[in-house]
Amino acid sequence: MTKQGLQKVAKREGWSANGALSRIRDNGAGATEFHYSLLPMVAQMRLTAVDRGVVDTVNDLSSVTAEQNELWQRYDKLTDAQKQVCHERLATLNQALVLYRGGTFTKDLAMRVAATKAGVSYTTVRNWERLTHGLPENDWLAALAPAHKGCTAKADCHPQVWEYIKADYLRAERPSFAACYRRTSNIAKQNGWSPVPAAKTLKRRIEREFDAATIKMARHGRDAVKAMYPALTRTRTHFDAMEAVNIDGHKFDVFVKWEDGSVSRPMMVAIQDLYSNKFVGWRLAKSENKETVQLTIGDMVRNHGIPDKMWLDNGRAFASKWITGGARTRYRFKVRDDDPVGLLTQLNVECHWTTPYSGQSKPIERAFRDMCDDIAKHPLCEGAWTGNTIDNKPENHGSKSVPIDEFRAIVDAGIAEHNARPGRRSKVCGGKLSFDQAFAQGIEKRVLNVRKATPEQARLWLLAVETLKPRKNGEIYFMGNRYWHAELAAYAGQTITIRIDPENLHAPIHAYSQDGRYIVEVPVLEDAGFDSQDAAREHNSLRKAYVRSAVEADRLKSKIDTEEMKRLAGGVAVPVAPVPDETNVERPVFGGLTKNEKPAVAGAGEVVELTIEPTEDEFARGLKMHMRKAVNDPFAVIGSAYSADDAGFETRGDIPPHQDE
Numbered sequence: 080m081t082k083q084g085l086q087k088v089a090k091r092e093g094w095s096a097n098g099a100l101s102r103i104r105d106n107g108a109g110a111t112e113f114h115y116s117l118l119p120m121v122a123q124m125r126l127t128a129v130d131r132g133v134v135d136t137v138n139d140l141s142s143v144t145a146e147q148n149e150l151w152q153r154y155d156k157l158t159d160a161q162k163q164v165c166h167e168r169l170a171t172l173n174q175a176l177v178l179y180r181g182g183t184f185t186k187d188l189a190m191r192v193a194a195t196k197a198g199v200s201y202t203t204v205r206n207w208e209r210l211t212h213g214l215p216e217n218d219w220l221a222a223l224a225p226a227h228k229g230c231t232a233k234a235d236c237h238p239q240v241w242e243y244i245k246a247d248y249l250r251a252e253r254p255s256f257a258a259c260y261r262r263t264s265n266i267a268k269q270n271g272w273s274p275v276p277a278a279k280t281l282k283r284r285i286e287r288e289f290d291a292a293t294i295k296m297a298r299h300g301r302d303a304v305k306a307m308y309p310a311l312t313r314t315r316t317h318f319d320a321m322e323a324v325n326i327d328g329h330k331f332d333v334f335v336k337w338e339d340g341s342v343s344r345p346m347m348v349a350i351q352d353l354y355s356n357k358f359v360g361w362r363l364a365k366s367e368n369k370e371t372v373q374l375t376i377g378d379m380v381r382n383h384g385i386p387d388k389m390w391l392d393n394g395r396a397f398a399s400k401w402i403t404g405g406a407r408t409r410y411r412f413k414v415r416d417d418d419p420v421g422l423l424t425q426l427n428v429e430c431h432w433t434t435p436y437s438g439q440s441k442p443i444e445r446a447f448r449d450m451c452d453d454i455a456k457h458p459l460c461e462g463a464w465t466g467n468t469i470d471n472k473p474e475n476h477g478s479k480s481v482p483i484d485e486f487r488a489i490v491d492a493g494i495a496e497h498n499a500r501p502g503r504r505s506k507v508c509g510g511k512l513s514f515d516q517a518f519a520q521g522i523e524k525r526v527l528n529v530r531k532a533t534p535e536q537a538r539l540w541l542l543a544v545e546t547l548k549p550r551k552n553g554e555i556y557f558m559g560n561r562y563w564h565a566e567l568a569a570y571a572g573q574t575i576t577i578r579i580d581p582e583n584l585h586a587p588i589h590a591y592s593q594d595g596r597y598i599v600e601v602p603v604l605e606d607a608g609f610d611s612q613d614a615a616r617e618h619n620s621l622r623k624a625y626v627r628s629a630v631e632a633d634r635l636k637s638k639i640d641t642e643e644m645k646r647l648a649g650g651v652a653v654p655v656a657p658v659p660d661e662t663n664v665e666r667p668v669f670g671g672l673t674k675n676e677k678p679a680v681a682g683a684g685e686v687v688e689l690t691i692e693p694t695e696d697e698f699a700r701g702l703k704m705h706m707r708k709a710v711n712d713p714f715a716v717i718g719s720a721y722s723a724d725d726a727g728f729e730t731r732g733d734i735p736p737h738q739d740e
Contacts, residue, residue, distance in 0.1 A: 089113060099183045116180040120173055120216055147214075150221035161225055168207050168223040171197040175204065234280050237272040244281055249289075249297035256282050315442070316506050318354040320521025321383055321529045325390035325433070326350045326375070326397065328367040329447040332455045334463045334480040337365065342480045344465065347450075347490065348375045351443040352383075353390070355507055355518035358446070358494050359383045363487055369399035373422055374580065376402075380426070381537065384529035388429045390441070403430050422539055426532070446497070454493040459485065538578055538589050538597075548572055554604075560584050561604040570598070577601070 088094075089111075095101050100114035115126055154165070175193035178184040184192065194204040211219040240263060247259040260278040267275050276284075285294070296304045315323075329347050336342050348371045349361040360379030364371040379386075391397040403421045423430055433440040455464055462479030466472035481489070501513045508517050522529065549555050553567030555577065567575075567590060575598070576591040590598040 089117075092117070100181050114181055116177045120176075147218055147221075150214075150218060150224070154221040154224050157224055164225060165220050165223045167197070169220050171199070171204060172207055172211065172219065172223075175208075233284075234276040235274050236276050236281070236284075237267065237274060239270070239272045240267050240275050241281075241284075243267075245285065248285065249294065251298065251300065253298045313442075314506065315353045319525045320354045320518050321352060321359070321386050321525075323353040323388040323390070324350050324359065324379070324386045325353060325441055325443050326372070327392045327441055327443045327447075328394070328396070329450060331486075332451065332465045332467050333460050333486065334465060334477065335483045335486045336480040337483050341365075345483070345486065346371075348372055348396075349443065349446075349494075350375060350379050351446060352518060353442065354521050355514050356442065356446065356503070356505055357498050357514040357518040359518075361490070361494060363483070363490060367394060367396045369396050369401050372396050372399070372402055376422060377537075377539075377580075380532045384531050385426050386428060387530075388431060389423060390431045390433055392441070393432050398432075425539055426536065449497060450493065453497065454490055457489055457493070459489055535597075547575055547577055549575065555588075555590075555601060557588070558584050562588055562601040563604050564590070564599050564601045566599045567601065 094113050094117050095111060097117070100117055102112050104110045104112055115123060118126070154162070157165070171193050174196065175186075175189040178189035178192055179186045190204045190208065191201050194201045197204075207223055210222045214222055243266060244259055244263040247254065247262060248256055257278065260281065264275055267273065292304055292307060295307060327349065329349065331345050331347065333344060334342050335345050343365060345363045346365065346367050347361055347363050348367060350359050351357065352359050359382065360375045362371050362375045362378065391403070397403070399421075401421055403423050451467065454460075460481055462475045463481045464473060465476060498514045498518075501516075502508075502510055503513060503517070504510050505517075507521070508514070512520070547555060547557065549567040549571050551568070551571045553563055553565060553569075553571065555562040555567065557577065557579070562577075570590075570592070574593050576593070578589040578591070580586055585603050587600045587602045590601050592598055
């Protein structure tokens with residue numbers, strides 16, 4: 080490509096020593112001229128094409144013929160040793176061609192000289208020249224490929240031998256080929272099957288007639304064949320921080336003791352940001368359930384915001400209608416029109432489902448592997464680690480169980496260290512940043528701000544506890560705590576619903592009426608020490624404020640004062656009882672007369688009104704008499720006092736007097 084490069088090649092190959100192909104220019108400048116045949120073959124072809132004005136077709140793929148394709152396909156199938164033979168043949172032909180084009184040698188003489196130098200016969204060189212006749216020089220290398228195909232004959236094999244060894248070897252039990260060959264040989268002798276080729280011959284035939292995927296499928300199954308296919312490399316750099324997250328559950332290989340005294344391995348539900356790999360929410364529970372998933376999502380939304388997309392495992396807890404109900408891509412359980420709208424659907428989060436039993440589609444699985452080493456094998460968990468498999472249990476297996484509160488602290492510290500560890504080798508961290516730093520930078524670079532939950536949305540992920548009734552003053556007793564708000568007094572004795580965080584029972588709860596309407600946020604009433612004066616003063620202050628508010632509300636309940644109310648009430652006409660018509664029925668007189676009182680005598684047509692003021696003794700005596708009659712003959716008392724013909728009282732002369740009168 081340069082003058083210096085050409086001079087270096089001429090010096091290395093000794094072009095000046097060839098007097099027939101080199102000469103000193105006669106212009107006195109002392110320059111040396113070389114015949115073009117000394118140049119490499121590709122350079123000669125280009126010079127010839129330029130000199131003749133033809134189109135350079137060396138790199139013109141449209142001019143490639145089927146014959147050329149066949150030549151180069153055959154060349155590609157050769158071994159390295161066979162390709163080296165092609166290069167040696169081409170070098171011999173090129174030498175003969177250079178001698179011939181120099182004009183000193185005839186074509187026949189040039190090939191004899193080249194054959195002698197290569198140590199082959201003249202006929203061999205002539206045969207090589209015939210192979211390249213009519214072909215472009217850039218195809219000569221492929222044309223000079225050896226034509227022999229090697230040994231292609233197959234060893235004779237009885238058909239039943241071949242069928243039996245195939246069926247025996249290609250089984251799910253994966254027997255060794257040596258064992259299969261021994262069984263086949265024995266059965267062939269018993270049945271007179273002949274011939275039986277050697278073991279290596281049959282093994283090579285199986286590998287030749289069945290590809291590796293077919294053999295793997297027959298001996299190892301579908302999953303093994305699936306693993307042979309290269310994994311898809313998923314890049315997450317196109318996401319923004321908190322744009323997409325994935326959630327999954329992980330059961331720790333540690334025995335913990337729960338609050339109720341039971342011992343089991345805890346399940347952690349965790350959420351990971353797909354952009355930075357940071358854990359943005361996690362909770363521990365006895366099992367993977369929808370309540371824990373709901374609260375974990377709430378922790379993420381409360382602390383970091385609402386993501387746009389979420390990748391979920393296809394388990395029952397994540398596909399619950401309370402989590403993903405109403406999502407367009409939810410194909411789990413029976414879908415009904417009256418299904419409740421799930422938490423993620425209400426938050427407008429786009430749900431995606433990962434492939435079952437496919438850890439490659441869940442990046443959080445890689446982080447869980449770190450948890451197994453950093454948290455499950457923590458020194459504080461010594462004796463509580465169970466081992467990750469049945470045959471990998473430690474010597475001190477089951478000798479200890481970690482209290483759940485202590486294990487929660489270990490998990491919180493482990494995840495905090497996991498997020499803050501610098502030098503992460505992900506594409507986003509670049510071997511320098513931690514997950515926390517990458518997440519913070521991603522939040523700063525976001526074009527759209529992360530969506531935040533409103534106070535109304537923040538209550539969606541709290542758990543609902545029903546069938547609770549406030550006391551008369553509005554107090555609620557739940558899980559050993561007292562909650563109170565003045566507005567709950569109006570719901571005393573009624574069933575209400577509260578939403579709570581079961582892991583933070585000292586946080587305020589939210590009360591709902593029986594028909595689902597929000598009532599109020601109810602704070603917890605903390606207990607105080609018996610001798611705590613500060614708590615007493617604060618309690619008295621709050622109680623006085625409560626009483627003042629009630630007094631003020633009572634004062635403002637109406638704009639009409641008491642005097643105005645009395646004035647308005649005084650102008651109302653009092654109705655007068657109607658006077659009864661005259662009748663011949665004598666009115667009975669109950670009760671006896673006093674010693675100094677005489678009955679009034681009525682004149683003709685005159686009605687005498689008796690005004691008797693009974694004394695307390697007389698009333699007690701009459702009531703006592705009446706009760707005695709009721710005990711001895713209740714029907715006689717009723718009959719003597721009431722008549723069906725008249726709503727009033729009348730005398731009955733046919734009723735005998737009581738024996739005690």
